[in-house]
């Protein structure tokens with residue numbers, strides 16, 4: 001690893017907390033940030049001193065490569081507090097591995113695992129009052145890394161900045177969404193960057209998602225770029241289908257992001273004896289199941305909403321309603337995940353990670 005990991009963190013504490021200025025009952029997702037942030041620069045072929053300082057703007061140069069060539073990847077994680085003020089994260093090892101996989105795909109140097117965990121533990125302990133108790137209160141954590149070389153030559157940057165910022169959010173009931181199946185646009189392609197959490201993947205989705213919104217659909221179900229016949233992801237989430245009592249989801253590939261929520265749901269389903277098929281699912285199969293009544297549920301899976309039910313899908317200009325049975329898989333998996341995340345239930349899989357002053 002390109003860092004001297006024995007280096008000590010430099011910590012500059014905020015003089016005064018902004019906590020009391022925040023209206024926690026009316027939080028807009030990702031608009032308010034905690035008192036501190038983490039920052040570490042890659043210079044001269046190595047990650048330099050890891051630093052925690054008060055959340056503040058950074059100075060940028062207009063020539064930074066990230067602005068011109070989009071060399072940037074990120075992660076999305078959450079921290080939860082239980083009734084005894086203990087702080088937990090959910091499978092953070094998965095995010096740590098994934099940000100480095102994403103980085104490799106974008107020719108960005110990997111960040112040391114030890115520092116990733118030390119940064120998160122230290123930040124979360126420092127800003128622990130920002131994680132509020134109670135189901136629905138959560139702290140969203142955004143690690144990200146981007147190219148900072150001031151040069152517009154189209155080649156990988158020689159310098160980078162790794163940062164972590166954190167935002168308190170409230171998970172409101174979002175409401176079930178209507179989706180449209182993509183028949184023209186794509187979010188990823190074979191051999192592309194779809195499996196990386198690359199910033200540009202999101203930029204590329206905004207325009208087709210806006211077009212869908214004009215037609216009254218909140219999300220797009222992405223299909224394979226070549227044939228538009230295989231169902232791959234729902235917006236920025238992995239997607240599950242329930243046909244009769246079988247749970248179906250596409251295998252991960254270089255077009256599909258390997259989501260932590262997705263793989264956890266597969267494990268939960270197998271643990272409960274629910275039949276799971278990880279295989280390609282076609283649009284035609286979905287339409288046929290909607291027509292003959294065997295399609296029971298569609299839901300997205302991702303850290304932001306955990307599980308997001310879909311109430312209808314559109315294909316070839318026809319809307320198909322999806323009416324989940326009372327015993328909904330989406331509701332069941334959401335509850336099981338939340339209970340593990342908030343330390344309200346045993347954790348047979350060892351997914352919960354306790355945050356402490358020195359858990360790294």
Ligand SMILES: *Cc1c(COP(=O)(O)O)cnc(C)c1O
Pocket residue numbers: 076197233235236237238257258259260261262301302303304
């Ligand atoms: C982040 C993301 C997901 C969900 O991954 P989780 O690890 O479950 O949060 C799914 N698809 C895409 C495209 C993503 O960017």
